[in-house]
Structure formats: structure tokens, C-alpha cells
Amino acid sequence: MEAFNSVVISQMPFLLGGLWVALQLLALLLILGLGLGLGIALMEVYGHWTLRWAGILFERIFRGIPALVLLLLFYYGVTEFIELSAFTSAVLALGLRSAAYQSQIFRGVIQAVPAGQMAAARALGMPKHKAVFHIILPQALRQAIGPWTNEFSSELKATSLAYVIGVVELTRQGRYIISSTQGNVLLVFAVVAALYFVANWLGNQLLYKLERSLALPGFETRRDD
């Protein structure tokens, strides 16, 4: 119990600092993943067949490579050409990978919107891009929140891998504390794990509230539990 006080409480600021770095990394990579992923999804659904194959190729590559390897590739490899900090490498590596997963999510929900919706929009004289923006996406994106929550959880955990290329996020802070306090490994990692767990839970709750607030009558988003 004394260990708890002296180690955990005194070191908590460092741990929270690490968590903050992780959250920043998470936010940036998710934004990159979202923008790119949505773009690729739209390309795959509405674009020329060459674009479609390009999208599938992108997905295949970035989902077939382990996150760790992507991190190493960017930090050690790409820096041979362009100077990249560890944090930037992490954002790029994990962000591109997230884009591949998110494009799959978005493609799925876009294709799940009943064909009649697009038909009705076009019948009104709406050009395709407007129909996508005003009719398809509002429905599809609501449906996407569920699976996107899974992606959120997945990426939050993935930020821990940035440890390997030296980013001082939560996990690395944990190791620093262990070496500086010489011991308490189980305790520190338990606390680190708990912090991830809580962050994950909070994130899920927020996303769930978002989903609820966007709900429309007659349009229940199915949640598989």
C-alpha cells in the first residue's frame, strides 16, 4: 500500500503526461485515417474502376502489414529520405493504417444505404456528388459510428506501439518510472493498463452518446453486442 502511495501517486503526473501524448497521437492519426479513409471509400464506391482497384490495393497493403512494422518503416526507413520525428512517424504510420481500416468501414455503410435513396435523389435532378453529400453520407455516417467505435478502441491500444520508436507515450512513461523507482513493475503496468482501460471506456461512452444524439426516428442504428 505504501508502494501505491509513493510510486503511483507521486508519479501520476508523468503517467498522465504520457496519456496526453497518446491521446494527441490518437486524435491526429484518427483524423488522418478518417479523411483519407472516407476519400478512399467514396473512390471505391463511386469512382472509376481503376480508382477502385487502387483503393483495394491500398487496403490490402496497409492491412497486411503489422502496425509495428509500419512504425519501423517510417521512423527508420522513410527518414532516409525525409527527416521525420518519432511522433510524426507514428502519426503517419498509424494514420495510413487506420485509413485502410476506416475505408472498409465507410465502404460498408455507404453500400448499405438502400439503392432507392440514390435513385430518388437522381430522379429529383440532383447531381451525383450532391446526392452523395446530402442524402447518402448523412445516413451512412450515422451507421458508421458503431464500427468506428471499435476502430477507436483498436487505435487507442495501437498508440502503445509507438513506444518502440521512442515516442514518450503512456507505456514508455511506465517503463521510465519502473527504471527510475527500481521495481514495482506489476503495480506500474497495472496502473498503466487501468489508464488505457478508463480512456477506452470514456471514449466509448462519448461515441455512444454521439450516436444516440444523432438518432432519427425510423432509423435505428443496429448495435451488435
Add this chain to the structure above:
Amino acid sequence: MLLQVENVQKSYGDTEILKGVSLGLSRGQSKVIMGPSGTGKSTLLRCINHLTLPDGGRVFLDGEELTPKNINKMREVLAFVFQDFNLFTHLRAIDNVQIGPEKIRGMKKKEARDLAMHELERVGLADRAHAYPAELSGGQQQRVSIARALAMQPKVILFDEPTSALDPELTGEVISVMSQLAADGMTMLVVSHEVNFARQAADEIIFMEGGEILEQGPPSKMFVDPQHKRTRQFLDVLGHEERGS
């Protein structure tokens, strides 16, 4: 008495479904339970083989009481035919019939296979032995499920509305199998609306309403001159429906 049911009670929350039902079957007897929907007929059947645990009362098979300890052994010889057939989806017809003797009784594969084939012939489906349930019609599936029950060489067979889930054209094939079984001396307790079967094959009709047995007797009496007004009302209506009015 081969099957003895004593004072079985069952309630769900505040609602009393079975208010103390007793009945008995001698070897070779076929009895049909009839009555309005929701009067606990299916519940009674499920209580007899403890698929639903009764709140009170006792069940005896061949003099031995059914308890949680011996229930699996009892169920081996107390067969149950479901309204929804419940054939094992991942097994071909022949394997559905074979699995009981082979895996539960411990029969050798070849013996079990031969037995299964024999029972399938008995219900007229030897030629569809290798079909999967999804490839069979409702009537065929139900006949396979009867073959599956027969392969266990049961002392008693319980039928829970065996034709209610079938299209009208398909009920005939199942009814004729059941009639043949009755004629061959199988001991059967059947919950059903099928008046023709009841009239021809049953030794006794049991009329249930409101969770208790109102009246019972041979078809000759129950369909012609029953004691209770409710019995007459119900069976009369059934009779009219059957005659295709």
C-alpha cells in the same frame, strides 16, 4: 401404467399454467390431448420429460420416478417430437437418426447405421437418407425426426403439435406415419388439433382447458356425446373445420 403423471403443476410468475394435471398411459395406448391454445398442453408435455421443470407433481416411467439424477437416462427412452422438428442442421438425415444410438447408446457404427436406415424406411424416407434438413420439405423433416425418435427404441413417444408447423398438404404424410405407429402398438401421448388422427388412432381423447383436464374418454364418446358443454363446443368446431367447411 407405463407412464404415470401425478398432479403436475407449473406457474410462470403469477400465472398458473398447469393446475395439477394427472394422467396415465398403459403400454400400447395412444392418447391425444386437445384443447384451446394456451391452455398448457405443450407445457404439460415439456413438464413430463422435464424440458420444463414442473413446480409440483411427479412423473413415473415404468414405475421409476423422473429425477434430475436420472433424467438423461429417462429421456433416452422417453422420446419427444417437436413442433419445429429441430433436426440437427449440420447432419444429414441418416446421421440425425444414427447419432442417438451411436453416441448415446454406444452402438457400433455399422449397427447404428443399419438401424437408422431401417427407421428411415419405416417412415418412407430411405431414398432421402443423405439429404441435409435444409434440403427436405417440412413433412419430410418431421418424418425424419420421428425416425430419430424411433431409433432410440423408446418406451413412450411424446408428440408436441407435430403437424402445426406444416403446410396443409404435408400433414397427411406425417399423420399416416403416426397412425401406423399407433397401430403397431407404440405408446404415444400426442398434443394435436388433427381430429382425423384422434378419431381413428386414439384410444382416448383428453380435453384440457385452463390448465386442467376437463374430461377424458374414448373418441366414440368424446366426439359424439361428451359430458361437458365446453368439450362439445370445442370438438364440434374442430369437427366442422376438418370437414372442410
Add this chain to the structure above:
Amino acid sequence: MNDFVSFAAESLPEILQALPVTLSLWALAMAGGALLGLVFAWCRVYGPKPIYLAATVYVEIFRGTPMLVQLFFIYLGLPEIGIVLDPFTAAVVAIGLNTAAYQAEYFRGAIRSIPSGQMTAARAMGMTQLQGLRWIVLPQALRRVIPQWSNEAILELKYTSIAYAIGVSEITAKAEEIGYTTFRFFEVFVLLALVYIVLTSIVAQILQFVESWTTIPGLRS
């Protein structure tokens, strides 16, 4: 390009030398995880309340925290209470425990998707719950679970790379080694990426084949 090809020709065999380590790590973790996952799935579907709760806690913890932290906890932390594991074993245990939690959820979903009438009919014939599971429910549930299980298997194959962080000599570690000796990091990691892509494609193909080979009419996923 030629430069890369000749580099690849030299380095690829070296990287592949470590492939058995990667594959055995993966196979052991998946096998252990499957068995454990089935047990936890049973706890969550059929178990009495306390067992159900214990299994739920396990699943929530292992799915809600990063695998790297779990790995460090096991490799660096357990020695504090006297359990010392070599890196390879620690990795197998960590990855195995982690995948067990995910597999438990997939198995649970698949078991629950099988109509209850199947188990009822099995019990009505005199089968015990275990017999009903073994011969009736699981054969169907396991077929249903193949697509998700395949995804999980491929995911874990990629996750074997984290073992590198505690010094296991699998293919990622090998590639880094080559990087440090040749200073051609970009090329070696591109090569490594290609190896993973080929590996995962092969595994995906095999599992796809298994799925079609075990399909039964009337038993859609």
C-alpha cells in the same frame, strides 16, 4: 530497382530464417487461445453467475488494454512474484491470453446464433449438456465462426511482431538486425512488409478454402 532486387535476394533468406519462430509463436498462441477461448465462451453462455462474471472480467481486461502492456506485464512483471519466463514463452502466453479473450467473444456469438431448438432436441434425446455441445451445437457454431476466426488469426499473425520488443528473434527482429548492419533500413523494412503481406495472403486463402470445404446447405454464416 536492380539494387533493391539484389539486396532483397541477399536479405530475404536471412529474414526467412526467423520465419519458423514467427510461425511457431503464432501457432502456439492461436491453439492455446482457441482452447481457452472456448472455455471462456462456455462460461459466458452456460456458466452460473459468478463464473460468468469472472469470465467477463477477463475478457474486458484483455480486450480493453494494449497487448504491448500485457506483454510487458507478463515478461517484466511476473518475475516480481517468482514467475520467470523466457522471451518466447512470455510472448506465447501474452499473445495467447489476448487472443483467447477475442476468440471467446466470437465463439460466444456463434454459439448463441445457433437456434436453441438444437440443444433442446439434443437434451430431449438424453444427451448431457456437454454431449449436446460437442456433437450438435459446436459443430455448427464452429462453422459459423470461421470468417471472424480467420480475421483474428491473421491479426495475431501480424501481432507476433510485438515479440520483437522483448527480444524474441522473429522476422521483425531479424529485419532490424539487417538494417543495423547494412544501414538500408527502408529497403529491409519494405522487404519485411512484403513478407508479411505474402504470409497473410496465404493464410487468408487457406482459411477461405477451409470455409468453403466445410459449408453445409442450410447453415449460413
